Amino acid sequence: MxxxxxxxxxxxxxxxxxxxxxxxxxxxxxxxxxxxxxxxxxHASKLRGRGLDFEEVRKYVAGDDIRNIDWRVTARTRITSTKVFTEEKxxxxxxxxxxxxxxxxxxxxxxxxxxxxxxxxxxxxxxxxxxxxxxxxxxxxxxxxxxxxxxxxxxxxxxxxxxxxxxxxxxxxxxxxxxxxxxxxxxxxxxxxxxxxxxxxxxxxxxxxxxxxxxxxxxxxxxxxxxxxxxxxxPLEEKLPQSKLVLSDGNLQLMCEAGKKNLGKKYETNYQEQKIGFYTEMxxxxxxxxxxxxxENIDTQLKSLFKTKLKTKRR
Incomplete structure (x- = not known):
């Protein structure tokens, strides 16, 4: 380093x-x-318990307040369901x-x-x-x-x-x-x-x-x-250097040359595919x-990161 x-x-x-x-x-x-x-x-969360505003009905999970069970929905669907309220907590x-x-x-x-x-x-x-x-x-x-x-x-x-x-x-x-x-x-x-x-x-x-x-x-x-x-x-994980590189798992060593047989390009492509696939699925x-x-130091990274709103798809 x-x-x-x-x-x-x-x-x-x-x-x-x-x-x-x-x-x-x-x-x-x-x-x-x-x-x-x-x-x-x-902050307000859809998953909170009793509150003033009804939010939705979802499947009952262990630990939910039994007083919030919606017996009509439960009887109709035969799946124990609970009412969810918005509450700041x-x-x-x-x-x-x-x-x-x-x-x-x-x-x-x-x-x-x-x-x-x-x-x-x-x-x-x-x-x-x-x-x-x-x-x-x-x-x-x-x-x-x-x-x-x-x-x-x-x-x-x-x-x-x-x-x-x-x-x-x-x-x-x-x-x-x-x-x-x-x-x-x-x-x-x-x-x-x-x-x-x-x-x-x-x-x-x-x-x-x-x-x-x-x-x-x-x-x-x-x-x-x-x-x-x-x-x-x-950065070294994302793209291998063009110069010779010695890799080791703590026991064995391997000499790697990224320029040979397009090894570096194949590695980079595989890395990006796995990364994008993981991000997309999450x-x-x-x-x-x-x-x-x-x-970069943590302060700089976080300030830069949260200038942009995180984009997530709501379930």
Whole structure:
């Protein structure tokens, strides 16, 4: 990396400074939308419980207030259905952080883990400032750490320290790069068990090799929750350099020459096809994706990103 070592592993003091960014600038991760908005705190949602204005009837899910069951619709359709009302109310927030070995990568300025930690910190401080409950899950190649949503600073500090510790572990140990589809699936299943409905879920990852089952889990979560994905990429992953490049999984090495047999062009085409396919499928289900990189600082990226309204199709 061309940047200094301070851009590889975040420190707690660096992450704490981001709280001033949120407080002093009124910084928000919110597109101006009533639903599918990122880290809104108190805002109207179609999925809320009892309120003044009737919104719709939907299928009953475990945890819904039984007083809102629409018995006429239930009798007609033979599917237990519940009335949904618009109500302004706090929304529990879960931040899911991918800290697998593949995230400890950056070719120029920052590592993906560094940007992921910063985004998680900003999200946490925004939630804390709004007085909502913050919780989340951090997963690596071996397991995951779960933080139950709470409305206090302690859980935020625990979460940030856990991310820093995991980033340090990635730096200290020579973890081999492994296929992580099963790890992501397990993490999402844990999230599904935590977030039954009415949660706001921010999932931070590079989303490399997203499996069909992972997509299915994300879609399932989005049915009764607001799900936002933050995809962190590095320019070297998008386009191979024309010079010779040594690739390694931690055990084996491979010499790669992008100019031979149009290897670089084929790689770039395949990368873009997978990326566009993933974006298109998520958009179909109203799941927005925030695209971040490892070149620009987090402040610049987010300010630029939210100048443009996120476009999502409503279900």
């Amino acid at each position: 061309k940047g200094s070592t301070k851009n590889i592993i975040p420190t707690l003091s660096e992450l704490l400074k981001l709280e001033h960014l949120v407080a002093s600038t009124g910084f928000s991760l919110l597109p101006k939308q009533p639903v599918h908005s990122v880290l809104a705190g108190k 706090e929304k529990p927030v879960l931040v899911i952080s991918d800290m697998t070995p593949g995230m400890f990568f950056g070719s120029q300025v920052y590592t993906k883990t560094f940007i992921a930690s910063q985004l998680a910190a900003i999200a946490a401080f925004k939630v804390l400032k709004n007085g909502d409950r913050f919780g989340g899950l951090i997963f690596d190649g071996e397991g995951c750490q779960i933080f139950s949503p709470r409305r206090n600073r302690a859980v935020v500090m625990q979460y940030l320290k856990a991310m820093i510790d995991q980033a340090q572990n990635l730096a200290d140990k020579n973890y081999p790069i492994q296929e992580k589809t099963q790890v992501v699936d397990k993490a999402l299943l844990r999230v599904i068990s935590m977030a039954t409905h009415d949660y706001l879920i921010l999932f931070i990852s590079d989303f490399q090799s997203v499996s069909a089952s992972s997509k299915k889990h994300l879609i399932q979560l989005s049915k009764h929750n607001d799900v936002i994905l933050s995809r962190i990429s590095d 958009e179909k289900y109203g799941i927005p994706i925030l695209s971040l990189n490892t070149i």
